[in-house]
Amino acid sequence: MDGLVTDAELVSRALNGSDSAFSRLVERHQAAVRGFLRRALGGGWAEADDVAQDAFLAAWRSLRSLRDPGGVRAWLCGIAWRKAQDRIRSSRRGAVRDSLWLETAETPAGVSHEDRLSMIAAMAELPPDVRACVALCLADGWSHGEASAALGLPLGTVKSHVARGRARLLKALGGSDDA
Template sequence: MNGALSDAELVSRALAGSDAAFSRLVERHQAAVRGFLRRFLGSGWAEADDVAQDAFLAAWRSLRTLKDPAGVRPWLCGIAWRKAQDRIRGSRRGAARDASWLESLELPAGVSPEEKLALQAAMAELPPDVRGCVALCLGDGWSHGEVSLALGLPLGTVKSHVARGRSRLLKALGGSDDA
């Protein structure tokens, strides 16, 4: 024997409780899973790596459902595919919620429909964490502390996200950030 265990042998050991065996499976197949996710999501390495991590965690939890221990790679890619689909659906729901919130905004008198559209577009371009902070602080009147607790972000991060988001929104509306 050459010392390298097959996927089926590693699955058997992982099912018997060996974290090291599952870790070896992850090491063996992570490049394929991460590469697939990067190509599929098209959104960069960080998101693909986050989804891959979720997929490997789900795989560990559901290892007993693997019907063919020799077919670990396709099984892992299937889990990654479903996790990526969940991520895409979640992003779409978030974008729809943001659009709905923006439509419900009562803008001050004198704000044109074009400016409202510019605001919507600027909000959509904000990174999700910045958009969340802006929506809660500026849109709903939450304090920085409340947003910090709700989103699990440090207080200083919330403050900088709100300031950065406010500046970008004002710029989109043709205003200045001299306040």
């Protein structure tokens, strides 16, 4: 049944306020947009899906700018490409910022440059919630209670994440958690 309704008709209905018509356009073209983004970004599916979601939201907001309702797939891919370029630029800026920070960050006395790089790599491998707890409690000196409140995690969870994270970091540095 959906194949009988053209893209142009769905665009017209969406322009007249039909959320379901736009939803049908998304359903019809999401595989093409997501596939294009996966190839264009060269990354994982999650990143491509995030960018696709941003693109569809932008398309909904700017639907009135669509000049050729029959060419909605190309229009959607164009929006997706611009969103992908934004993501790529943002990633590059982040990488430059991180690199500059690493170059200018002071290494604490007694910590070698190699150990600092090992620590950064080990932190990157921690699950995000564990990494957040370790960053706040061990690196920034927050109490477990403060981290619990800031992260919205139970106090016991913060304590176990910090202990687990400390153990993994020490192991990455060739030490043991005997303290």
